[in-house]
Amino acid sequence: MAGLWTGIALLTALAVAFVLLPLLRARRLAQQELAEERDRQNIDIFRERLAELEQERSVGNLADGDFAELKLELERGLLEDVGDQPRRSQTASVSGGQWLTGVLLALLVPAIAFGLYWQLGSAPKLQLALERQAQPDPFDGRTPTLEEAVGRLEQELEANPENPEGWYLLATTYMGVGRYSDGVAAFARVLEQLPKDAPQYAGVMGQYAQALYFANEARMSERVRSQVEATLALDPWEVTSLGLLGIDAFESQRYAEAIGHWAKALQQADDAAAAGSLRAGIRRAQQELAALGQPVPEVPGLEAAEIRVAVRLGEGVGQDLAPDQTVFVFARPVGGRMPLAAVRLQVSDLPSEVVLDDSLAMTPEARLSSVDEVEVSARISLSGTPAAQSGDLYGTLSPVAVQGQAGVLELVIDQVVE
Structure with missing residues (x-):
């Protein structure tokens, strides 16, 4: 010391x-x-x-x-x-x-x-940290197994429990390997240490409710419902909690109610996998309602924002192109400039079929699903940069509906940027 x-x-x-x-x-x-x-x-x-x-x-x-x-x-x-700013040099004595x-x-x-x-301060904690740094690598430079990594993280959190990020990582790992009861305990530790005004707090509360649900053998209980209600009181649009309510309603054959919960969650689902699961659940509930002869509510945005495009060179075009020259395939609002989804290929990849969707968004705020129609273009950039330049080759389709595209659109590169 x-x-x-x-x-x-x-x-x-x-x-x-x-x-x-x-x-x-x-x-x-x-x-x-x-x-x-x-x-x-x-x-x-x-x-x-x-x-x-x-x-x-x-x-x-x-x-x-x-x-x-x-x-x-x-x-x-x-x-x-x-x-041009004047540098005034003034002297002053120290009084x-x-x-x-x-x-x-x-x-x-x-x-x-x-x-x-x-x-x-805490000199003992500092001393403990120094001692940890001096310890040899427990894995001798090799990549640890999942069990070893979890065990190491458990040891670290036992020595330094005031670590909400570490508890969250441990909780999600527990859930991923099916240790739901341990996940419940770890999420509880996260909520103990995370400030209630933190932007992630409601999301962690929803994940805590989900852990309680799976720990209860995927059944709704008063404890789970109470946690879901507390989460939605803090954030009425929390996706995980809305998803749980939808599952509970579906299992109880309250299909219209399940559609309502899942449709609300779908509006806030940023993750493509989560959105896909919600859409699948809504379609299944709609099928059940139709089989019962009951009215089937329509859900906006149920169809995925997705455009399939087959890109190829026009006849006699681009014979002098190098195989490694860049091809940009993108969708942008009709009359707009900022791409909502983009894919980068090479000339050697053509012809090629690509799928433009929200997972290829340039920014979270500008996604394909945010508009009804787009302009789809493919451009071979002679300079390799996104900005169009004279001599580049391109092809365009406009307007193209973002949702409801049943087949593959053919996009031919056969024009030259003047």
Whole structure:
């Protein structure tokens, strides 16, 4: 532990130096730093705006000429903001009051630091961490089995239980291997340590309810229902809890109610696998209602947002192309520029059939399912960049319905970008 106290002493001396240094440099250095900070901010703003322009150009939203003009304006603005700021050098003496303040701070900093460490610090925990680092690799450099990795994680959490991320990893691992009771206990530890205002809290509550459900042999109980209700009281759109209510309603042959819960969950399901499961459940419930001769409610978005495209070269087109040249296949809103789904191929891959769906979204906010119709294009980029350039080869289909496509669309690359 001698190294610990030596480090504390050095850091304390460094802290005192940081307190006294501004007083010794006085106002002149402060003004100089203020001007330099202003320059840095101007440069950061310039870089951010230039990055935005380059992004717009890379996705085809901005022509090269417009890009060059806007970049020139940015550079002129930067020259006006940086370099013309006056550097006023003023000297100031350090008053007796300032010296007194500095001396008092020099005495108070170490006193306060040691007091806080005594109350909040933990030398034993630090020592334990150092001892762990000194231990040899328990797996001797080999990849551990799942059981070994779980055992190691259990040991780490036993030694350092205040680790919600570690408990969450352990809980999801338990669920994946069918250890549902252990998953319940691990999720409970996550909820104990995770702040209730954390954005993940409601999601973990839903997963806790799911763990309780599976631990109860996949049956609804009062405990499970109570946890589901508590979760939905916090977040009425929590997907896992809505899914459990749908399962319970389906098992009780309340098919219309099950469709209602699953349809609501489908609106918030970001994961493609979860959305697929919800759609399958809704279709099954609709079939049961139809067999009973009862009204079948329609569910918006039940059909997956998916477009199948067969891409090929036109006759006599692209004979001089290299096999490794890049082919971009993408869908974007009709009249828009930002792709909602994109796939990258090579000329050697053609002809090829691709599927455009939400899993290929450029951003979570701009997905294929967010629009009704799109423009589907394929372009061979001679430069290898996403932005269209003169001489590139392309083909386009427009408009194309996002949902309800029964077959494969044929997209022929047979045009040249002028």
